[in-house]
Amino acid sequence: MEQLLNWKTNHEPLSDFIWNRDAFSWSDSSYSVVVEEKIEAKFFLYGLILWVIAISPKYIMDLTLTNPLFGYLKGFGDAVYVILAGLYVGLRTGLLESGLSYLIILKTKIKEVNLNQAIALGIGFGSTEALFIGFSSSMSTLVFLLYPDLINKIPESRREVILQHLNQSS
Numbered sequence: 001m002e003q004l005l006n007w008k009t010n011h012e013p014l015s016d017f018i019w020n021r022d023a024f025s026w027s028d029s030s031y032s033v034v035v036e037e038k039i040e041a042k043f044f045l046y047g048l049i050l051w052v053i054a055i056s057p058k059y060i061m062d063l064t065l066t067n068p069l070f071g072y073l074k075g076f077g078d079a080v081y082v083i084l085a086g087l088y089v090g091l092r093t094g095l096l097e098s099g100l101s102y103l104i105i106l107k108t109k110i111k112e113v114n115l116n117q118a119i120a121l122g123i124g125f126g127s128t129e130a131l132f133i134g135f136s137s138s139m140s141t142l143v144f145l146l147y148p149d150l151i152n153k154i155p156e157s158r159r160e161v162i163l164q165h166l167n168q169s170s
Contacts, residue, residue, distance in 0.1 A: 047121040050124075058096050070085055
């Protein structure tokens, strides 16, 4: 199974974005990327698997630890809550998504891939996350479109924030 990516770089600016079956190219004013060769699809799949492994502990933490911790932190006042909750979320994300991914790469044969395969792995990782975030956001919006009276069941203190979110352009 093969996929169509091999990144070659040069410093000649391209004027636009080009995509066809044989090559892909993109550039800004100082850097351009041209994709010409094929890469096995398994490297995109490795990125997807790596994302699932990195996100699973975060998901488990959200089901077990996060809500009680946030409830406890709210007892220290809003300023302390925002700072400590932000640190918790940032460290959790950095250590689990980035740190765990790094450790997995170090301990497996993934560390031996070439640049093109590493880019494919990164695209697999990032696009998986983007698809899940987009799907989740779309489903939340769809629920309120299909059941508009549901908004009335949300406490007023949170309702305005949700309405602002739903009224934003995409």
